[in-house]
Amino acid sequence: MNRQQLVEQIFNKRSFLCVGLDTDIQKIPEFLQAEADGVFIFNKRIIDATAPHCIAYKPNLAFYESMGAKGIMAFEQTVAYIKKVYPTHFIIADAKRGDIGNTSSLYARTFFKEYDLDALTVAPYMGEDSVTPFLEYEGKWVILLALTSNKGSHDFQLTEDRNGERLFEKVIRRSAEWADEDRMMYVVGATQGKMFGEIRKLAPHHFLLVPGVGAQGGSLQEVCRYGMTADCGLIVNSSRGIIYAGHGTDFDLIAAQKAKELQAEMAAELDKISR
Secondary structure, three states, rough: HHHOOOOOOOHHHOOEEEEEOOOOOOOOOOOHHHOOOHHHHHHHHHHHHHHHHHHHHEHHHHHHHHOOHHHHHHHHHHHHHHEEEEEEEEEEEEHHHHHHOOHHHHHHHHHHHOOOOOOOOOOOOOHHHHHHHHHHHOEEHHHHHHHOOOOOOHHHOOOOOOOOEEHHHHHHHHHOOOOOOOOEEEOOOOOOOOHHHHHHHHHOOOOOOEEHHHHHEEEEHHHHHOOOEOOOOOEEEEOOHHHHHOOOOOOHHHHHHHHHHHHHHHHHHHHOOOO
């Protein structure tokens, strides 16, 4: 999915919601935990319930890898189902890969050729040659970690060099030389608030993947106030706040309601953009 198609989906659906499929076998409803395909059944029902209200899904690989081969199978089933039934939805693999070039090339092959996903989160710490292998796939997106929502982000990301440049600023400035806004996005946590204004000085047109709205306490309105662009420029993710909102047999209906509520807030924010 290219940038134009992504923007069209956002404005057609009046939503920039991404549903995070952080599916933990220990947290899904008890009646599904005993099922052989419990994780996939859970994901399928969540997807069917939320698809009208979102434009993207983001399975986090850690939740699937933690179950070994069975978990990877659930991940593959989930991806295949989205691609077959909801082909216009953007699929992000939240894997945070990044290593020396040769290893990154194999990571890129896994997610962009084998699974044929739209985007992958990538850690930039090892520099340009660890990121460029992911950029060799036409039509695929690299989503680079920039300023995250966790408390520990202050340990490194906000540290300054002798010239006063913070690490997250250096990451954005340097990586913008490797690819433009048609191929690269940045992860910026919703809890960073006004820092979105600083991000936009460096990346005025790039899409930002924004986790942290909902369960982590980030404000959608604040994110939009400082981070939204004329093309929206945001993909806002909610995981736990949607998929674990309900615990009974009607968990999917409750998830749908939570997604619908977020979508309505997003529609109101999109109405503020003159196009």
